[in-house]
Amino acid sequence: MDTTAPLDTAYSPLTALANVLRSEYCKLRTVRSTSWALLTAVVANVGVAALLAIFVTGRLTPHQKATIDSVRLTMGGLHISQVAIGVLGVLIISGEYSTGTIRATLAAVPRRRVVLAAKTAVLAAVSLATGIASSFGAYFIFQALRSGASMSAALSDPGVLRAVTGAGLYLAVIGLFGLGLGAVIRAPAGAIAALLGIMFIPPLLSDLLPHSWQTTISPYLPLNAGGQIYIASHFDSNSLTPWTGLGVFCLYAAAALGTGIILITRRDA
Secondary structure (H helix, E strand, O other): OOOOOOOOOOOOHHHHHHHHHHHHHHHHHHOHHHHHHHHHHHHHHHHHHHHHHHHOHHHOOHHHHHHOOHHHHHHHHHHHHHHHHHHHHHHHHHHHHHHOOHHHHHHHOOOHHHHHHHHHHHHHHHHHHHHHHHHHHHHHHHHHHOOOOOOOOOOOOOOHHHHHHHHHHHHHHHHHHHHHHHHHHOOHHHHHHHHHHHHHHHHHHHOOOOHHHHHHHHHHOHHHHHHHHHOOOOOOOOOOOHHHHHHHHHHHHHHHHHHHHHHHOOOOO
8 A cells, every 4th residue: 555645634733723612622521511502591581580570570660661781681591691601601611621632632632722722713793693692582572472462572672683783792702701710710610610700809898989989980891781782772881882882891801812822831730
């Protein structure tokens, strides 16, 4: 046999990247925690929207119905789904460190930044698809089950389509933020604690600050900034605009991922 014959399939960087992406997607969909996290996100978004439509809309006063942002109310399930997607982002990489399987991953793909980039791309696609689908599901079920003709919000109304779609974008960014923290801290418990602490503790601490400090700092806190994207109307004058707020939130995720990219090449597996 002629051992000098050329291989049938030529190597290329794109082929190698496609193989890594395929591998990371296979790992993501075969891990049980992925199914539970995505299911929790969908059930929380759609289920909470249904409960709010059935039990809350009929009990609001006319003044409340006229002043409340019905889309933001619809997205009440994000308080739960954001935790599920954030934890999923953490576990995608920290789970491999805790079990030691990261060594096999890095042995197969020695270019560590490629591994992290592939995990980022796969998580972004899955969390974005899940987030947008569940957000539109929440919107449609809320509109179908709400009490009477009040609190109607058509997708063609100003800000509604952006707010519903933005809720899905918001969840995707939370997932990437969790992935970045998982790459930096590597221990699942520590990374999850850091994620939840950064998400929920700063808004509580900001309430203890003088009012002038609150109006300066609060709009730039992660959840306050990111949450502007799924508000359709009734904006606070001290808050960021929806896209600016989402951009600030993306900077938090980018900072975490950037730190992870630096550290993944400087530390042992």
